[in-house]
Amino acid sequence: MLDIMVFLNKLNHNIDGLKVPYDIFHMNELHDYLDVRFDYVLWLSDNDSGKLYLCNYPFLFDAHAKLKLLETDQSLQMQNAMQNAAQQAAFAALFSPTQMVALNQFLVLNVTRDHIIEDTLRELRAVNPSDLKKPLKIKFCGEEAEDAGGVTKEFFMLLLRGILDPKYGMFKEYEETRAIWFSENPFEESNVYFLIGMICGLAIYNFTIIDVPFPLALYKKLLNEVVGLSDLKELSPLMANSLKALLEYQNDDLQDIFCLSFDINRDIWGEIVTVELKPNGSNIPVTQDNKQEYVTLYVDYIFRKSVENQYNAFHEGFMKVCGGRVLLLFHSQELMAIVVGNENYDWHALEEAAEYKNGYKSSDPTIRYFWEVLQEMSLEDKKKFLLFLTGTYRIPIQGMKAIKITIQPTNDDKFLPVAHTCFNLLDLPRYKTKERLKYKLMQAIQQTEGFSLV
DSSP, rough: OOHHHHHHHHHHHHTTEESSSSGGGGGGGGHOOOHHHHHHHHTOOOOOOOOOOOOGGGGGOHHHHHHHHHHHHHHHHHHHHHHHHHHHHHHHHHHHSSSSOOSSSSEEEOSSTTTHHHHHHHHTTTGGGGGSSOEEEEEETTTOOSSSSHOOOOOOHHHHHHHTTEEEEEEEEOTTTTOOOEEESOOSSSHHHHHHHHHHHHHHHHHTOOOOOOHHHHHHHHTTTTOOOOTTTTTOOHHHHHHHHHHHHHHHHHHHHOOSSEEEEEEEETTEEEESSSSSGGGHHHTTTTHHHHHHHHHHHTGGGGGGHHHHHHHHHHHHHHHGGGGGGGOHHHHHHHHHHHHHOOOHHHHTEEOTTEEEEEEOOOHHHHHHHHHHHHHHHHHHHHHHSSSOSOOOOOOGGGGOOEEEEEETTSSSSSSETTTTTEEOOSSSSSHHHHHHHHHTTOOOOOOOOO
C-alpha cells in the first residue's frame, strides 16, 4: 500500500507543478501511534536491510512530524559536534598538559551593528567546519544582552537586510513580485555566495525564521526537484505568461506573430547583450515544432545556466551546514516554510494558545483590554506587534498556535510593555484603562531593534 502511495506521489509532481496539494498525502495521526524520532534514528543507521521505515515515505509526515525529525537531527549533529570538540580538547591537553584548552559548546559570532556583513563573513571564514553544528550564539560588541535566541533573530534580520541591499549587486529583485534571484553579473566573488549559503543553513539549523524573498525554485533546486515554467511566474508573471502564450498558440503564423529566435536579451550593467540559448541560436527561428525546446532552454537559462557559479557556491555553503539525509524528508514548500515561515495569520489562535503567570489569568481586565486592542489594530500594526514579540513578523510552519505567547504583570503602569523575544514573553503592566494600554502598546511596538538588560 505504501509503495502504491509512492507511485501516486511521484505522479503528482511534474514540471508544471503539483496536480493536488502535497499535504493531501499527509497522515496527521501518525505521530499519535509512532515515535517518528525513533523511526528516524533507526533509519539513519540502517540503509540496506530492507526493513520498513516510515522515513522512506516522508510524504506521509505533516509539518509537526517533520519538525520533530529536524529537531532530532539537529540534536544528534550538535551532540556529535560537542563530542568531537571534547575529544580534540582532551587530545590537545594530553600533549600540552600545562595549557588550559578552552571548550566552547556554542558557535559564537562576535559582530558589530555598523559592520555586520564584514564581521560575519570574517567570523565564518575562521570557523572550524565541525563548529557549524553547534548552537549559534551572537554577541553584538558593546551590548550587554546574553543571547538566548532573541539576539540571534535580530542578527539574521539585520544581516540579511544588508546583504540584500541593491548596492552589493548580489541579487536581482524583480519589480513585479519583489522576489529575488541570483545576479547574473555580481560585483562580489562566488566565495561570498558560499558564505551566504552557510548563513541560510545556520538559520534553518537554529530554527530561526528569516525574511529572504527567494522563490520556491531555490528550495526545489536544493532538494533536486524539477524547476519549470510555473516557477518563473514567482519571479515575473509577465515573462511566464508570455512564454505560456507562445506554447498555447496553434496558428501557422507563429513566426510572424512572435518573431523569436533561440536567443535572449539581458541587461548587463545598463548594456543590452544578446545571449544565445543554443549554438547559433540567433539564426534559428522559433517555430511550432521547436517552441517547447525554446521555452525549456529559456527557463533553464534563468534558473541554472546564467547563475551556475553563484548558485553552486551558495549550494555548497548551505550543505556545509544542512547537508544530510534529513533534507530528503522535506518537500520544497515545507523547506521554504521552515526558512521564511508564512503569513497565514490567525490572531484568535494566538490568544487561544496564550499562557499567563504571576497573577494574570485570561479573565483579568488588563488581559481583556490587551486582546481587544490587538484585534482592533490594523494588519500592519499587528505585524509590528509580532515583530516586537518574536523578532519576526512571519510565523512558524505549524501556525500561530506554535508561538505560545506568555504574559506576566508588572505593577508600575508608567512603563511600556516589554517583550523578551527569546521566550515570546510579554511583560504587561496592569494598565487601568483600555485607552492607556493601547497608547503604551503602540509606543512599544515602534521599538524593535537593539537589546539591553531589563
